[in-house]
Amino acid sequence: MTPLERVVREEWGRLVALLLAQFRRLDLVEDALAEAVATAQARWTQESTPANPGGWLMTAARRRILDRLRAEAMAARKQPLLTVEAERRPKEGVMVDDGSVVDDDLLRLVLMCAHPSLSPESASALSLRLVMGISTADIARLFLVPEATMAARITRAKKKVVAAGIPFAIPGTDAIGERLDVVAHTAYLAFTAGYAPGSGPDLVRAELAGEAIRLARVTMGLRPSDTLAHLVVLTTLQHSRRDARVGPDGSLVLLADQDRALWHHDEVADALALLARLESRPEPTSPLARSYRLQALIAAEHASAPTAADTRWDHIADLYAVLERLSPSPAVRVARAVAVAEAEGPRAGLALLDGVEMAGHRLPAVRGELLARAGDTEAARESLAEAIGLCDNEIERRHMERRREELTG
Template identity: 65%
Template sequence: MTDAPAADALATVVREEWGRLTSLLLARFRRLDLVEDALADAVETAARRWDRDGIPDNPGGWLHTAARRRVLDRLRAESMAQRKVPLLVVEAEGREGSPVLADPGDLVEDDLLRLVLMCTHPALDPAAASALALRLVLGVSTADIARLFLVPEATMAARVTRAKRKIVTAGIPFAVPSADVLPDRLDSVAQTAYLAFTAGYAPGSGPDAVRTGLAGEAIRLVRVVLRLRPDEPVLLALLALMLLQHSRRDARVDAEGAIVLLPDQDRSRWHRDEIDEGVALAHSPALSGPLTVQAAGYAVQAAIAVEHATAPTADATRWDVIVARYDDLVALAPTPSARLARAVAVAEAQGPRAGLAALAGLDDDLAHSHRLPSVRAELLARADALAEADAAYAVAIERCGNDAERALLKERRAALHERHP
């Protein structure tokens, strides 16, 4: 059995570097089936050997080397059996430098964008394409992707599996498209970046309160695409939203890694340069004309973020304006997440009972989410319905898969018990 240090090290490298490792191997071999099997075999081998031999100095490099060798072994076996791919084996063995992708030469030199474009092939459903890119390229776990899409993990696992199977069986190439296809894939790329950013600031599982590295990579991806499409409204609005949210990263957790809620954050730790850039982008002339639903949704969320970022104190927040913005967002796309966020704003503007009323009808849509019962618990506590609040906290704690969020929920439930022993 793997000891705790080795197991922890392996869990960390899988969580933080799976996407990068997948990207490197796909860039070299362009065989999704072999890459996934090889990485899984490498992790299984590491679980046995790191306990015995010690944790390597470069765990990610160790997994990459082991997986690469496994792919080459499989290619040799296929070559012997079918006599069809010997040149691919020779070519792969000879590439010891940076991976080379089949690039027509007119797209920006950025591996992350290339691989996201590969995953967002038009033959795939846009939602499935984004889920596939999140899993393969950015390393977001299937459980966390399921939470982003508000579906059970088994459902998302099946969707991702079907998408991968379609790529393999239909022979969709893992090749870099030319720049002229970017407009057709722009919405999927933007959605992928948005979901990756959300996963960074609301991890559904694991120990971290925030994963700023994942959020930062999502921002970088949008900046890269924006260099290709500098006046694209969907990108301008999305980058504004991301920067305004990202500006608060240093104030979101305390020295022990515990979550600090927005009203309690030290606003002097917010990054003013990012706020200024985000506000400027949110007021871009390109966002003043007719917008697609997706671009308009990001623009409205950016406008909400501007209200939070520019309020001098928590008490000075213009909650009535924020409620109006959420009304606009719900009118555009009445998603459960938007309706839940609107209910929180209504509670701040009009009181907890109004917020509770705004939660009506969300239980079926958010049946697996811990956020609905956690919001309900907080509002019930404010309304002095302590027994019902306690029951709602229990549901939220049971559903929550993130250690830091669960700790916060337990802390708030304990405070409730102090009020009503």
Template identity: 60%
Template sequence: MSVEQAALAEVVREEWGRLTSLLLAHFRRLDLVEDALADAVETATTRWPRDGVPDNPAAWLHTAARRRVLDRIRAEAMAQRKMPLLVMDAEHRSTATAFADPGDLVEDDLLRLVLMCTHPALDPAAASALALRLVLGVSTADIARLFLVPEPTMAARLTRAKKKIVTAGIPFAVPSADVLPERLEVVAQTAYLAFTAGYAPGSGPDVVRTALAAEAIRLVRVVLVLRPDEPVLVGLLALMLLQHSRRDARVDADGGLVLLPDQDRSSWHQDEIDEGVALLQSASLTGPIPVRAAAYVVQARIAAEHATATSSDDTDWGRVVDHYDDLLALAPTPSARLARAVAVAEASGPQAGLDAMADLDDQLPRSHRLPAVRAALLERAGELDAARSAYSVAIDRCGNDAERADLLRRRDALDG
């Protein structure tokens, strides 16, 4: 891959959602924005190798896409013989705010754009998926992994959600924050899924997409300003901070994956751990916890067990298993069952962990983490041939370059 191709791939991966958000905030035309951004990227594939990578690649794409939207609006106005006021108004709004650097998008604007996508007329899952794709720039493939469905299925869901916006006459406009109460749970789910996509990307070269995870945390903080005692948000923020605190230790000097037992705990962000623990002990979470918040709180308690232990051996794995039992009573997802199996293996040995995940294959048919965990436990149990086969399955399924490299290393080590 050339320098120009790598730069374009990076800006599309990191800035697609922000570019979509900025253009939608001005033009309110989803169809034009998506087509214009795609055209801008296609133009960049031919222009950048010839002219060089621009100083601000995201701004270049924003300008190119904005011009294409304006061209389409002009063409529509002329075709319908309308007065040019529409074009003039669009030009005024699009030039009134120049493209900002990645950290300059007003946080409240991010919330309003998420609210825009999470209209109550849409199915909550479809609304979250739409916000992840359009506002936060998560790829369709990674969204499909988050929802445990095939990529074509998720692509079809996104298409249906966009069509419903048009056919139902839902205004694709940025709403005010007074609609927050009716959309709170979908906004929280969207932030949670966005954080997951940043913390453990399903595809691409990165161990962690720090900017995406941080964006999800900022979104929750913005909503907390409006609803400071909301248990859903307090529990979710605690979970995010406790997980995010380990981000630097999860990547080695070469960009490779470092698993929890091997991490340098001195590089964990203690201020975030302290804040997360304090949130778990706050008044919002000390009384009866609403059902809609309970799953986030239990996951935060699991994260706190890891974040406050001095080593993996020091972790109270029996208590972690108990927390997972509580989580499964609230949300019996296959991903939670797999995570519980890991904890069971640490508490009671690899065979107990293998037994705990014995019937998950049908529920996680595309997951690389299921065969990866199975391979690691089989290796610990001394069943090296079976471990090698499981590693191969995990490698075939894995879409993340760093995780795949780690799996290849572990499989090769068996031969050594």
């Protein structure tokens, strides 16, 4: 990965937020940052990459925005007013219950995108693109829609933000309440994109997953909620396994084969303690909070098992059955089928996959593995071949290729 690719992937959201905090013009910020990246791509070489690539992009984009503002101001005969105001505008924060003030540019950007004038789907998609820098193709995979559909959705959302003059600000705690579910869902999707990237050379994007957890925690500090609390438990438990999921050679390590000594047990302990406190309260009424609670309980079953052999797959299968009744989806059915296969055998898992339709490689990959365990080698190889053709993540694809070769042997 080049320095430019790294800084775009890891710092895009921060750069957008910093520029938007200063200039309040989403249309100018995105265009200027894209132009700065294009210029960097043409100028940077292995020998002349700046020491601070993010700072270079920030400065280049800022100059472009100021040039554009001066041009607009000149046309309106207000040149000094706009540029000086952009440079002097202070940041705002919001006071929370303990008296502290939260002033977080990325959170401000997410809350802007979560404005009620945008649909929840558009709000989450726009946040993932602007804040997390996730590619439109990967966002489309998360929403299970074609890339062109997602690109159009994001473009419409950006235009609406600009046309409606939605403020780049952290609203008061009362107004935050109506945006919490959107922020939580955005953090959930961002974590998913980091935990299981849909494309590219990385099996895990730990920095993206970690930023999603931080976003959920900061928002929970503004306005505590069962939804965010259960999301923090769920994502922290899954994130705690990050170092064990990748082998020394960069290969995929399945959960059953992971070295549990590599799990971050301090994070596991913190998450389980929070879950215990939440379980002492009445069950949440929000469907989203209930969904995250069930997923957190599933993650806790894995985290609490001393070894893979101790995993209570029957409990996990039961939890997935409840989750499917609450939030039916092909993804939940596939996950339930895996748990049932572990608890009752591969044929029982395969029976749950009959008639399921789902975009992407996960369904044929799971079906291929269960067919292999059931002894139907030829059908397993065909299903894995289908999954390999649909998979855009290099490490997952290599793992399935090796598995298919094993079946051939």
